[in-house]
Amino acid sequence: MSSPPWDYIAKLVCIGDSGCGKSSLTIRLCEGRFSPQHDVTIGVEFGSRIVPVGPPYSKSPTPPTEGGLPEPPRVDKTPQKHMKLSLWDTAGQETYKSVTRSYFRGASGALLVFDITRKATFDHVTDWLNDLRAIADPDIVVILVGNKLDQAQTSENKREVTQQEAEEWTRRNGVLQYVETSAKSGENVEEAFMRVAERIFENINAGKYDLNDRRSGVKGPGPRGGNGARLSVSEKPVGQTGGCC
Template sequence: MAYNGEEVQSQDYLFKIVLIGDSAVGKSNLLARFARDEFYSNSKSTIGVEFQTQKMDIDGKEVKAQIWDTAGQERFRAVTSAYYRGAVGALVVYDISRRPTFDSIGRWLNELHTHSDMNVVTILVGNKKDLEDCREVSTAEGQALAEAQGLFFMETSALDSSNVAAAFETVVKEIYDILSRKVFRSQEVKKKEASLGSGRTLILEDDSIDNEGPGKAVCCSS
């Protein structure tokens, strides 16, 4: 089953997730740490779009997260906006040591909502928590913004791996839970529809159509 409309054969579910945020906030290293447990201290800015895939097991189901790393530079934004389509999850990343990257979050969220096809499970990620001595954005500020926007929130460090897997897994697990609830509701509706068409007796308590006195039940078989 593919939640983003793509055909899936080898895995049970395929979720498209995007990484967005200003340039040099560490998006590529977050992905590298999660997908390959690697970190590049001299990584270059992403040009255009790159993606990695990662498999996870949730409730005995194999889930494949297809994670797209979008370029943060302004000149690439017109090109990468098409890649939001079909995304069901997003990590919106800022650098805790650079306040301007935090101030840009509202703009990134607007772009995500503009180009996405559906409601996207989103987590606000304050990256580079290892740079505590250079911190310009407090944890409380990040939490407050996330609460105001209805987002999950986590501070991470791609350098020392802190909360990296947890951030991605939070998004994937929430997407899975939402999909599971939708499937369950759909099955319940089908059960009710089948029940209504099964020929059961419908009992109407209506004095106005009772010819034998008040409170008499009139039975109508379908």
């Protein structure tokens, strides 16, 4: 029996106002495509992706020696770990807010998304963060994502929120990082999700989760050859091309 293609499963939620591109970010990561037309999310939608975490994938490049030459390559026998991101794309409409809050429980990571071309969506991220922290685990990993970067890179430049504003908010509110993305072009989408995955992996190594308790938002692989051993089309590891991912 083969072992599962992942070492851990982590639950991530995408939260923020309606129309910010949460569903488009999830589809871009899981299926490698962008759909200009997408139905409004009602309740929650799901996706998943398997990504490498920890070294050797995340190992920093070898610094140069005093003479300016890089160190000779070293053989790294560290087995690569993989994490399956279980993505919960929540509805942003106020009508569904009482429902979507319930999905915050048991999440180990969150992407707090706003639209950089709509200032009102940025004004609401504090409320979303307060709701999340009131319900989720205190150690939940949160990053702020400013989506629709492509619309700020044209001659029209529809940006209404500066990078400096968002980074200052991130520092004030104890959020891990600010990343600007474009679900349309794919720019920085993997970086945003991978940053959360890497911090969760660091927390696993620090012993912050009970991997046998589903409420922790992270769990280890099931029995060898169990249900976790199947790799669906939408779960190719990062770096593979072709298919939907």
